[in-house]
Amino acid sequence: MKQSEEVIIVGSGPAGLTAALYSARANLSPLLIEGVPAGGQLMLTTMVENWPGYRDGIMGPELIDTLRAQAERFGSRIVNGQVQRFDLSETPYIVETSDARYETRALIISTGASARLLGLPSEQVLMGHGVSTCATCDGYFFKEKRIAVVGGGDSAMEEALFLTKFASQVTVVHRRDILRASKIMQDKALAHPRITFEWNSIVEDIRDPDKGVVTGIVVRDTKTKVSKELSVDGVFVAIGHTPNTELLTGQLDLDSHGYIQTNTGARTSQSGVFACGDVQDPVYRQAVTAAGSGCMAAIDAERYLEGLPQAAAGKGSEIRSAG
Secondary structure (H helix, E strand, C coil): CEEEEEEEEECCCHHHHHHHHHHHHCCCCCEEECCCCCCHHHHHCCEECCCCCCCCCEEHHHHHHHHHHHHHHCCCEEECCCEEEEECCCCCEEEEECCCEEEEEEEEECCCEEECCCCCHHHHHHECCCEECCHHHHHHHHCCCEEEEECCCHHHHHHHHHHCCCCCEEEEECCCCCCCCCHHHHHHHHHCCCEEEECCEEEEEEECCCCCCCCEEEEEECCCCCEEEECCCEEEECCCEEECCHHHECCECECCCCCECCECCCECCCCCEEECHHHHCCCCCCHHHHHHHHHHHHHHHHHHHHCCCCCCCCCCCHHHHCC
C-alpha cells in the first residue's frame, strides 16, 4: 500500500526529532520513521551534561523521550520501522520499509552512524559475551571485573570513566602515545586511579571464543612489534563510527568515509533531499549540533516545498517564526 507524504524524516535521534518538531510547527504533518534501534546514540548514554538548559544534566533516554513527546505534541507522526530501500531517481521520492511503501515530496535523512568494530573473528564470536560497544548497556555485568577499552577519543574516555563505576580495573588500549580526546576528558581519565593505559598498542586477538567468554586480549606494541597477553574479562570497543548510508550509495554525493555531503544548510546533491545529524557530520558529532542541523533541515525542506529560493534568508517563513 502506498502512502503519500509532504515530508518524511528517517531516523529518531536528536537531529530527526528536532526536524520533526520544526516541520510539525510549520504544519507539514511530518512522518518520522524511527529506525532500529530507535532514538539514536543517546539511548546508549547515561548522563548528558552538555545539553543547554539542563544545569545538572539529563539522562540520554529521558532527553530522547522529551524530544519525542514535544515533536508529537505539535503533530509529528512517528512510526516504527526500518527503511529497506530509497528511490531518489525522481519525485515524489520513494521510501520503503518491510511494512509500507511511502511517497514524499521532501525527504530528511537523519540515520546517524554506527559503532566501528576491530574486525577480528573473535570479536564477532564474543560480541554480547564479553565484547561490547556500549558501556551503559553492559557495564553493570562487569562488577569487580577487569575491562579493556579500545580507543583514544572522547567516546573511549567516556566509556572508560563510566566503567570505573563497576570494574576493578580499566585498561585503555590506544594505538598512539597521545589521546585524541578533549583535554577535560583526558584529564579525568589520566587522573583516575582505576584507569591504566597501554600506549602504542593495537588489539590482535580476543581470548577465548572457544569458551564463549572473554579471558584476555593480545596486544601488539606498534613500535617494538612485541605482543603480549592481558588478562581481562571484557572488551569495550570505542574506535569511532560509520555513517548509516549504505542504502544511499550512488543516489547522493557521499564523502570518502561515506558521510552525506551537505552545503548551504542541510541540502544534499539531490533537490528536495536534506540530511542532518551524524550521518553528515564527521567533525562535531554532538547531540546539540545534531539538533541544530535538524532545525536547518526542516527549514530547508519547508522552503523547498513552498518553492522559495533556498538561500532566501531574509524571506520570513512560518517555520522560522515558530521559534
